[in-house]
Amino acid sequence: MFLEVQDLVKSYQTGENAFFAVNQATLKMEAGEIVVILGPSGSGKSTLLNLIGGLEKATSGSIKIEGNEICNLSSKQLGIYRRNFVGFVFQFYNLIPNLTVRENIEICAHLGKNPLAIDTLIDKVGLHAESHKFPSQLSGGQQQRVAVARALVKNPKLLLCDEPTGALDYKTSKEVLELFEEINKTYNTTMLMITHNDAIKDMSHRIIRIKDGRITHNTLNTHRKHAKDIDW
Numbered sequence: 564m565f566l567e568v569q570d571l572v573k574s575y576q577t578g579e580n581a582f583f584a585v586n587q588a589t590l591k592m593e594a595g596e597i598v599v600i601l602g603p604s605g606s607g608k609s610t611l612l613n614l615i616g617g618l619e620k621a622t623s624g625s626i627k628i629e630g631n632e633i634c635n636l637s638s639k640q641l642g643i644y645r646r647n648f649v650g651f652v653f654q655f656y657n658l659i660p661n662l663t664v665r666e667n668i669e670i671c672a673h674l675g676k677n678p679l680a681i682d683t684l685i686d687k688v689g690l691h692a693e694s695h696k697f698p699s700q701l702s703g704g705q706q707q708r709v710a711v712a713r714a715l716v717k718n719p720k721l722l723l724c725d726e727p728t729g730a731l732d733y734k735t736s737k738e739v740l741e742l743f744e745e746i747n748k749t750y751n752t753t754m755l756m757i758t759h760n761d762a763i764k765d766m767s768h769r770i771i772r773i774k775d776g777r778i779t780h781n782t783l784n785t786h787r788k789h790a791k792d793i794d795w
């Protein structure tokens with residue numbers, strides 16, 4: 564099993580009471596799976612993603628990646644885990660404005676042990692003609708494709724995405740989703756995504772629903788579609 568989360572809890576002390584942002588969450592992911600997390604605002608989606616990505620520390624419970632526990636790692640060890648294992652894509656692309664497309668990707672290449680070839684990746688995300696442009700010269704979809712390439716260049720086994728198409732229109736969302744599907748197929752990257760976009764749900768292998776910090780559903784998507792065939 565690639566990822567195993569067991570009885571995971573993240574609580575905050577608010578006055579005398581504890582508030583449970585993630586409450587006894589248990590889930591498993593196979594290598595190469597695309598899993599989406601759905602749930603209302605404030606239900607704990609980002610917290611769960613951040614715990615798995617080693618951006619936050621759990622109150623209790625266990626997260627094992629390829630059998631290795633990450634919940635008891637020090638901050639420094641968590642940094643190494645993030646660097647070696649995890650790529651992040653957020654709703655807003657967070658590119659460095661005074662670096663070109665190529666340079667934005669290049670600066671992350673050395674972070675992993677087996678980085679992907681930059682030019683192959685630039686071709687894969689369809690930005691060959693844009694590689695010397697600056698972020699301000701790109702559309703939102705193109706900027707998100709740079710962000711995806713930047714997250715992938717170190718060849719992470721796990722890609723965590725928080726509303727990756729949240730700032731994109733229909734057409735560019737579809738392009739980015741086709742890219743995710745292609746990357747998943749080519750590199751067998753395991754992907755965990757938070758989204759309100761129904762299309763991501765339709766192209767995923769598994770759907771997790773969360774409410775008030777608790778996982779309420781965890782179902783295989785037996786009617787999985789390819790991104791190019793999805794209308795929403």
Ligand SMILES: Nc1ncnc2c1ncn2[C@@H]1O[C@H](COP(=O)(O)OP(=O)(O)OP(=O)(O)O)[C@@H](O)[C@H]1O
Nearest residue numbers: 575582583584602603604605606607608609610611
């Ligand atoms: N540092 C913190 N201190 C106290 N409460 C927090 C903290 N961080 C998050 N929370 C609370 O935990 C709950 C879950 O937050 P989280 O951001 O994980 O929700 P979400 O499902 O991702 O929401 P959204 O869809 O609106 O982004 C929320 O009620 C939030 O207010």
